[in-house]
Amino acid sequence: MQENIIIAGKCTSAQAPVSWQQQLSQAIRDPNALCKRLGLSDQWLAGAHAGHLQFDICVPEAYLARIKANNPDDPLLRQVLPISDEMLTPHGYVTDPLEEADHLPVKGLIHKYANRVLLIASPNCAINCRYCFRRHFPYSDNSPSRAQWQEALDYLRGNTSIHEAILSGGDPLAANDRQLSWLVEQLESIPHLKRLRIHTRLPVVIPDRVDNDLLGWLSSTRLQKVVVLHINHANEIDQAVMDACTRLKQAGATLLNQSVLLRGVNDDVATLETLSERLFEAGVLPYYLHVLDPVQGAAHFNVPDDEARTLVTQLRDHLPGFLMPRLVREVPGRGSKTPL
Ligand SMILES: *Cc1c(COP(=O)(O)O)cnc(C)c1O
Numbered sequence: 235m236q237e238n239i240i241i242a243g244k245c246t247s248a249q250a251p252v253s254w255q256q257q258l259s260q261a262i263r264d265p266n267a268l269c270k271r272l273g274l275s276d277q278w279l280a281g282a283h284a285g286h287l288q289f290d291i292c293v294p295e296a297y298l299a300r301i302k303a304n305n306p307d308d309p310l311l312r313q314v315l316p317i318s319d320e321m322l323t324p325h326g327y328v329t330d331p332l333e334e335a336d337h338l339p340v341k342g343l344i345h346k347y348a349n350r351v352l353l354i355a356s357p358n359c360a361i362n363c364r365y366c367f368r369r370h371f372p373y374s375d376n377s378p379s380r381a382q383w384q385e386a387l388d389y390l391r392g393n394t395s396i397h398e399a400i401l402s403g404g405d406p407l408a409a410n411d412r413q414l415s416w417l418v419e420q421l422e423s424i425p426h427l428k429r430l431r432i433h434t435r436l437p438v439v440i441p442d443r444v445d446n447d448l449l450g451w452l453s454s455t456r457l458q459k460v461v462v463l464h465i466n467h468a469n470e471i472d473q474a475v476m477d478a479c480t481r482l483k484q485a486g487a488t489l490l491n492q493s494v495l496l497r498g499v500n501d502d503v504a505t506l507e508t509l510s511e512r513l514f515e516a517g518v519l520p521y522y523l524h525v526l527d528p529v530q531g532a533a534h535f536n537v538p539d540d541e542a543r544t545l546v547t548q549l550r551d552h553l554p555g556f557l558m559p560r561l562v563r564e565v566p567g568r569g570s571k572t573p574l
């Protein structure tokens with residue numbers, strides 16, 4: 235008898251574990267299922283349905299398993315459960331807060347900062363974070379086919395000032411390893427490129443994403459490798475995430491983390507301190523702490539600038555300098571992130 239009982243994305247039988255693709259396809263994408271699974275009362279359903287219509291719910295089991303049931307204030311739940319506040323439309327909250335549509339010289343390539351470009355390697359994510367500045371981004375227009383990649387690669391070849399390619403998205407690791415290893419091979423053939431950076435939340439959401447196929451192309455590239463994770467709360471870092479970080483480091487990657495400062499998730503000193511400590515235990519250094527981009531539907535997550543500065547000033551009294559993230563905002567038109 236072969237019976238597979240799925241717990242947190244793993245089979246308990248001796249068979250191969252469920253692949254990351256299967257885990258992704260089995261993610262919860264339904265408001266009723268999410269509320270029922272987490273023991274939330276019916277009062278949350280209307281908001282969940284309304285938000286879901288704007289930006290789909292998507293939560294894989296491996297992440298869900300880190301959310302405590304029967305607690306609407308759980309800091310991980312707040313990142314993935316739409317609530318009725320998403321329907322608010324305060325002044326200044328817009329659909330393209332970063333005005334990225336103006337910086338696409340070639341399909342799938344954003345060149346705003348000197349010496350580095352951002353490549354949209356996959357339009358998809360493994361999780362839909364409610365505060366995401368891309369919740370209204372026209373992804374379908376910006377996920378190049380292989381033929382279209384040639385244009386982006388030609389742009390890179392022709393710009394000898396570019397030393398770093400940043401794979402972004404969506405989540406670049408939502409693309410399959412065949413596509414990614416092809417892309418990285420193309421990139422490493424460009425002599426002036428030194429670094430490959432990967433901005434991803436997938437190793438956090440589905441740690442099994444860091445499998446041998448990924449580690450194969452990552453460890454064999456001549457490019458220096460930086461993986462920038464996206465973790466907002468220490469509860470996101472369980473043993474499986476720690477192990478995934480270890481594998482990425484063994485493949486030669488430097489690990490950094492960016493967080494978003496979010497009301498009700500990580501907007502207090504103790505939570506930010508614990509996050510930095512836990513990141514370091516996982517072999518990851520804090521990089522940026524972003525203030526929220528003013529995207530429509532996410533205003534309820536905002537922490538005002540003055541409060542953000544005070545928090546970070548207080549945090550500095552609790553942490554060594556190397557565990558302090560840089561508090562920044564993205565201002566459209568600027569050539570770098572702007573410190574607060
Ligand atoms: C954030 C960002 C980068 C990377 O900026 P760093 O400060 O180097 O981390 C590059 N390009 C774009 C368009 C960005 O938004």
Ligand code: SF4
Pocket residue numbers: 358359360361362363366367368403404405435464
């Ligand atoms: S993983 Fe990143 S890009 Fe994807 S929804 Fe979350 S914040 Fe946005």
